[in-house]
Amino acid sequence: MSELSQPRTDLAPVRRSSGLFGIDLASPRHASKLGYLLLAPAALLILAILVYPMLLAIDISFHDVKFATLSFGASEYTLANYQKLFSSPDFWKAIGVTAQLLVVVTSISMAVGMGTALLVNQQFRGRSFARMLIALPWAIPEVVAVVTWVWILDASFGVFNWLLIKAGLVGGPVSWFSQPGTAFSAVTMVMVWKGYPFISIMILAGLQSIPEEYYQAAKVDGANVFQRFFWITIPCIAPVLGVTLILTILWVFRDFSIIYVLTGGGPVGATETLAIMTYEEAFNFFRMGYASAIGVVTLLICAIISAFLVKKTSHAIY
Amino acid sequence: MKRTLPQSILLYVTLVLVIAILLFPVYWMVITSLAPSNALRSFPPQFWPQNPQWQTYTNLIFNSDMPRWLMNSALVAVAATAISMLVSVLAAYSLSRYTMRGSEAVGLFILMSKMLPATMLIIPLFSIFRNLGLMGSLWSLVIAHATAIVPFATWMLKGYFDSIPQELEQAAQVDGCTPWGALFRVILPVAAPGLAATALYGFVLSWADYLYARTFLANAAGNWTANVGIATFKGEYQTDWNVIMAASLLAALPIMIAYLFLQRYLVGGLAAGAGK
Numbered sequence: 001m002s003e004l005s006q007p008r009t010d011l012a013p014v015r016r017s018s019g020l021f022g023i024d025l026a027s028p029r030h031a032s033k034l035g036y037l038l039l040a041p042a043a044l045l046i047l048a049i050l051v052y053p054m055l056l057a058i059d060i061s062f063h064d065v066k067f068a069t070l071s072f073g074a075s076e077y078t079l080a081n082y083q084k085l086f087s088s089p090d091f092w093k094a095i096g097v098t099a100q101l102l103v104v105v106t107s108i109s110m111a112v113g114m115g116t117a118l119l120v121n122q123q124f125r126g127r128s129f130a131r132m133l134i135a136l137p138w139a140i141p142e143v144v145a146v147v148t149w150v151w152i153l154d155a156s157f158g159v160f161n162w163l164l165i166k167a168g169l170v171g172g173p174v175s176w177f178s179q180p181g182t183a184f185s186a187v188t189m190v191m192v193w194k195g196y197p198f199i200s201i202m203i204l205a206g207l208q209s210i211p212e213e214y215y216q217a218a219k220v221d222g223a224n225v226f227q228r229f230f231w232i233t234i235p236c237i238a239p240v241l242g243v244t245l246i247l248t249i250l251w252v253f254r255d256f257s258i259i260y261v262l263t264g265g266g267p268v269g270a271t272e273t274l275a276i277m278t279y280e281e282a283f284n285f286f287r288m289g290y291a292s293a294i295g296v297v298t299l300l301i302c303a304i305i306s307a308f309l310v311k312k313t314s315h316a317i318y
Numbered sequence: 319m320k321r322t323l324p325q326s327i328l329l330y331v332t333l334v335l336v337i338a339i340l341l342f343p344v345y346w347m348v349i350t351s352l353a354p355s356n357a358l359r360s361f362p363p364q365f366w367p368q369n370p371q372w373q374t375y376t377n378l379i380f381n382s383d384m385p386r387w388l389m390n391s392a393l394v395a396v397a398a399t400a401i402s403m404l405v406s407v408l409a410a411y412s413l414s415r416y417t418m419r420g421s422e423a424v425g426l427f428i429l430m431s432k433m434l435p436a437t438m439l440i441i442p443l444f445s446i447f448r449n450l451g452l453m454g455s456l457w458s459l460v461i462a463h464a465t466a467i468v469p470f471a472t473w474m475l476k477g478y479f480d481s482i483p484q485e486l487e488q489a490a491q492v493d494g495c496t497p498w499g500a501l502f503r504v505i506l507p508v509a510a511p512g513l514a515a516t517a518l519y520g521f522v523l524s525w526a527d528y529l530y531a532r533t534f535l536a537n538a539a540g541n542w543t544a545n546v547g548i549a550t551f552k553g554e555y556q557t558d559w560n561v562i563m564a565a566s567l568l569a570a571l572p573i574m575i576a577y578l579f580l581q582r583y584l585v586g587g588l589a590a591g592a593g594k
Contacts, residue, residue: 034497035416042409042472043424049443049465050431056442119336124329132581133337136344139577141526143545144566147552148347151559159346159363166362193343254435257528261549278437283533288441295438302433 054299061292081293090269090277091294098253098273101187105252109192110245113199120200121207131204138197142257149190150262153177180270183263187271191258195251199244206240207233246309253302274298351375351564358559374564383539383547384565391543391569394459394531395524401460402467402520407513410475411501415484425476431469436529439465447534454538462530467520474519478512479505515583522573544569 061082063075085091120131137145152160155175164170176186214232223231234241256275259265265272265280272280274294282291321329350358352370378384412418413425443462444453452458486508487500495503506513531543548569551562 035412035418035421038408038412038416039418039421039424041405042468045405045464045468046428046431049461050434050439050469051427053439053442053446053465054434056445057438060441060445116336116340119333122329124326124333128582130333130337132578134340135581136341136574136577139522139573140344140570141528141545141573143526143528143549144570145343147548147562147566148343150552151350151563152343152346154559157359157361157363157559162362193340196340250433254433254437256437261528261552275435275437278435279440279529282437282441282444288445292438292441295435295441298435299433299438302435303430306433 057292058296060289061296063289065289065292066286081290084290085293085297090272093269094272094274094277094294097184097269097271098275101184101191101271101273102249102252104188105191105195106245106248108188109195109199109248112192113196113244114203116196116200117203117207121204135197135201137193138201140194142194143261145194146190146258146261149186149193153186177263178267180267183267183270187259187262190262191252191255194258195248199248202240202244202247203237206237210236242309246306249305249309250302253298253305274301347563347567347570350559351567353560355558355560359557371560374560375568378561378564378568382565383542384544384568386540387542387544387547388568388572390456390541391525391545392572394456394463394543395521397456397460398463398467398524399517399520402464402471403513403517406468406471406475406516407506410472411479411505413472414476414479415487428469428472431465432473434465436466440530440533443530444533452534454535454541456535456541458534459524459527459530459543462534463524463527466523470523471516471520474516475509475512478509478516482508511583514580518576518580518583521576525573 062077062079064078064080065075116134120127120134124130140148152158153176155161155173155178158173158176160176161170161173164174165172174182176182210233214236215228218228218232253273254275255273256279259271259273259276260279263271265276275298278291278294278298281287281294349365349367351374352367352372353364354367354369354371357364357368409424409428413421440462443458443465447453447455447458447461452461482505487495487497487505490500490504491497526545527543528545528549531546532549535541535543535546544565548562548565551558551565
């Protein structure tokens with residue numbers, strides 16, 4: 001605590017020594033002391049609640065830890081979890097499901113998000129109200145949203161089936177959660193619905209930063225609406241698109257609640273992603289070591305994807 | 319840019335259509351919550367309640383565990399947000415204003431920690447909380463939620479602080495403020511919209527959590543949060559969809575109201591934080 005008074009006593013000599021403003025915040029000696037002090041609480045907290053648990057998870061993944069023996073220190077280091085994992089068909093299936101979901105959900109929700117953003121970026125009366133409305137699903141807790149969707153998709157009395165029948169798209173009610181294909185579609189639909197508002201918000205912010213003059217100049221040069229979109233809009237919002245894409249991918253990759261409450265990973269593993277598999281192994285089958293190994297692999301894939309995309313998108317920026 | 323009348327009509331029709339489709343689930347939640355139980359087992363469904371039942375809500379509020387669960391959600395979200403904001407504001411300010419050895423690494427790690435899968439983190443946290451005797455306690459959630467809020471809030475706030483000119487606190491210091499005084503009396507008031515947006519985001523993260531709440535509070539029904547309660551409804555009262563939807567709306571309402579008031583700042587904040 002004595003350090004708290006440090007910056008003040010520190011200030012006097014700095015004030016005398018520097019020029020225009022009497023103080024120089026960029027002075028390294030002064031800067032670092034207060035800087036470290038301000039950073040310390042967050043750094044300590046992150047060490048305690050993120051770094052230590054993460055290392056612990058990696059450690060657990062190298063032990064044969066069952067639920068009852070969560071005191072894993074006793075057992076020996078082993079690669080058994082990883083060996084078992086890589087030879088498990090369930091694991092490879094979960095990788096496949098995760099990859100499929102990633103591609104489908106990310107591309108559809110980016111498209112819907114982009115379309116919505118372009119729409120509410122137009123000049124019209126009630127624009128801010130429309131912007132508020134389209135982002136509303138973002139404010140609904142995942143579980144609440146999912147439970148609502150379960151009701152909408154209900155096989156017997158769900159309104160979605162009724163609308164489909166009315167539109168002549170299906171002959172009779174569809175039991176959405178009992179077949180692999182329809183269950184996957186249901187997960188996709190709900191994830192897109194929950195994910196697009198964030199994407200729209202981000203893209204909209206990007207769109208607003210594009211100077212109107214660019215479009216006017218392009219129009220004078222005779223560029224049509226598509227040319228303007230691909231040669232002005234897309235390059236201008238490329239950095240925002242890149243960040244949004246990374247965040248969306250990571251979200252789909254790690255999401256637990258939507259799939260778990262909607263389908264529980266079923267039927268027959270059709271919607272079992274790595275995140276669901278990790279949780280099931282840990283808290284339904286109590287194989288903590290094995291589950292941690294899946295978690296570590298998930299983390300590595302996340303890290304590789306985002307490192308790759310950060311590189312790609314920063315290339316797009318400069 | 320001037321639009322012709324047909325273009326305007328097309329724009330508004332598209333808008334109404336898109337918003338109607340995207341917000342249909344919210345509409346359906348409200349309609350279902352007001353419908354009498356027998357109306358829910360009719361096919362075709364009723365798109366407008368013939369005689370709205372407010373009783374579903376009064377029952378939930380006066381004769382169920384829902385108020386208690388909502389209170390638990392609120393307690394956890396307020397505590398997790400407050401603690402996280404306190405450390406994040408200081409860290410973000412530090413990362414924004416000072417160049418220190420290691421500060422880049424800290425910034426990078428904060429960003430990286432957003433990648434940690436919660437389903438992986440939950441295993442060591444489970445072990446730690448069990449050893450600390452925090453299982454079933456709301457504090458376990460406060461800590462677990464901080465793991466998500468602190469990195470995000472620090473990242474977002476750094477974006478805000480970066481956009482505030484350094485001359486502001488330099489001027490304050492010339493006028494006799496200490497660096498602390500400059501931060502608390504000059505910078506934080508200027509950054510107030512950013513702070514509000516970040517705090518709201520933290521609150522939403524905590525309020526929306528299901529994974530941690532379900533795992534750490536599984537055997538402590540009295541300490542359940544609203545989301546855990548609602549998820550059990552899903553299995554328990556499979557047919558009482560009006561009750562489930564009313565409970566769902568009660569759980570979504572606090573966030574939706576906060577969102578309506580703060581969405582302008584929130585949108586700016588998300589973009590500022592992520593656009594960097």
